[in-house]
Amino acid sequence: MRISEHSLRCLAIELLQRSGAPALSAELQADLLIEAELRGLPSHGLQRLPRLLARIDRGLVNPVATGQHRWLKHGYLDVDGQRALGPVALMGALEALVPKARNVGLGVAAIRNSNHSGMMAYYVEQAALQGLICIVVTTSEALVHPFGGTRAMLGTNPIAIGIPTGDAPFVLDMATSIVSMGKIHNHALRNEALQPGWAVDEQGRSTSDAEAAKSGALAPFWAAKGYGLGLAVELLVAALAGSEFAPEIAGTLDDTEPANKGDVLILIDPASRDGTGEKLTRYLDMLRACPPADPVHPVAIPGDRMRARRSASLRDGIELPCSLLNELRNLQAA
């Protein structure tokens, strides 16, 4: 069903405020969910809202917390998330880092004990729009097996990088797993076979059965390289945030456990070089003009497709499964 962005946003804000979130926190959390829907990333969209409301009800999320800030060193911000809404803790850390990056040249924030932060592209884009280079990495439940291994022992550990240009920012946001667990669930729903090499089952055997893969493990993308990057994220976040490793992580996919993953945010101010933005824009335009392998698919820059999809969604509305819309409206009527 197609619904306007505005009516879905109002619905999400209302539900969050009724659960005890102050207006600004409810609006920020809703923005994360709505922006994911607008950009065609429903796995980080409104389907997460009922679980989030249940987590607030059970005290696993504190909707009024904003995170406790402590500068371990002049450029290193430690954040105890105090069970805050993920976007409230992460955006609070980002805002505290902005003046530090402008002043010192760069800063790092490490957050533990906060909830699921949603689409990482959101944060690095916000930073890039303020002229700052931003790298965000985060950990998750164990869903990915090490290269050559057969048990889920790493998170999907996404890497997001935002870089300001003279035009729209460069925005990369990618998991280090071969596909998302959401994609496996979609294949299971539609009874479709998985591609070879995507996943193993609970016994660690390679499988094309999506249902069996749900209790197994995803492969890292591109074997040793994706594994190496995912593991680097796992270690970096645990070392800087003091959060847990994947095998001990819970609380972003369930409504029974406190969230104990971590997030790390690095912000760098490149502003000391004049004309850099325009130089980057010219190079990206050269790439867009590269002779394509298939004339129907010109070369794209990370962020391009997401922005096009967002414009279309704002114009045409957001496509939401009826079951999800009914669930949200029932929560509203309750």
Next chain:
Amino acid sequence: MRISEHSLRCLAIELLQRSGAPALSAELQADLLIEAELRGLPSHGLQRLPRLLARIDRGLVNPVATGQHRWLKHGYLDVDGQRALGPVALMGALEALVPKARNVGLGVAAIRNSNHSGMMAYYVEQAALQGLICIVVTTSEALVHPFGGTRAMLGTNPIAIGIPTGDAPFVLDMATSIVSMGKIHNHALRNEALQPGWAVDEQGRSTSDAEAAKSGALAPFWAAKGYGLGLAVELLVAALAGSEFAPEIAGTLDDTEPANKGDVLILIDPASRDGTGEKLTRYLDMLRACPPADPVHPVAIPGDRMRARRSASLRDGIELPCSLLNELRNLQAA
């Protein structure tokens, strides 16, 4: 032919000193080349030495330069490499950043106008051995086509990450191309076909002919993800170092042009958290014990195989092609 590490090291140092490099610079440059040989990375080893000596002869490398340091902000070091030997400029920047990272929590250095820095693993390992997290990225000549494109417009843009643990450091060092151009040259030498999807020829057509691929372009690894990461490195380095983009870069594979690529180095001090190293070591040992897909190949940690190879090379000597050894001995006799 097998030669001892020590005799090759003495040979390299002698040749570099005779070309005008001061003792410490010659020793550092030689160490980079020898360490690459020891770790089984001959593409970054002694085969680069004759070209490097020719570059010194022609004034493209200034063997006495060490790089000019300027702190753009308290934590942001700008380095004009002044045509220095790559390792001299990069290690000089790393050393200047160490006290900054300890004091501020982190620091960034951006280097332009210096020469090929060799194996990135070297630097991040050195930093990790001092208890610091280190990320190094660097750009190169255009060798990689954008995802969906057919012309080489990006460098191989490696990403190296070193993280201290309670034991040997985690050391990741990976190009963002699907394979190295060195591997293409090896296939051409041995007249072997390339795997599908590795490369395109000069006209941008997919090819399995290694000879044709040498004047074409490599694919990014894992399609859109490798392309996105490689492009992020391209933009990050140009924005922070003020260096050129791949299509304009020269001077690391030839002996006729000044080098105009860039390097970026981020150093973070995680030392404020006690017991972190041991926690990381326990997790890495859990991963090594993960049930393997193939019992002959247990799960490895990035850095493990390199260290094992290094020990074996120190014991058994370095395997060097006779032609290269003769070339180096002729230079010594000249």
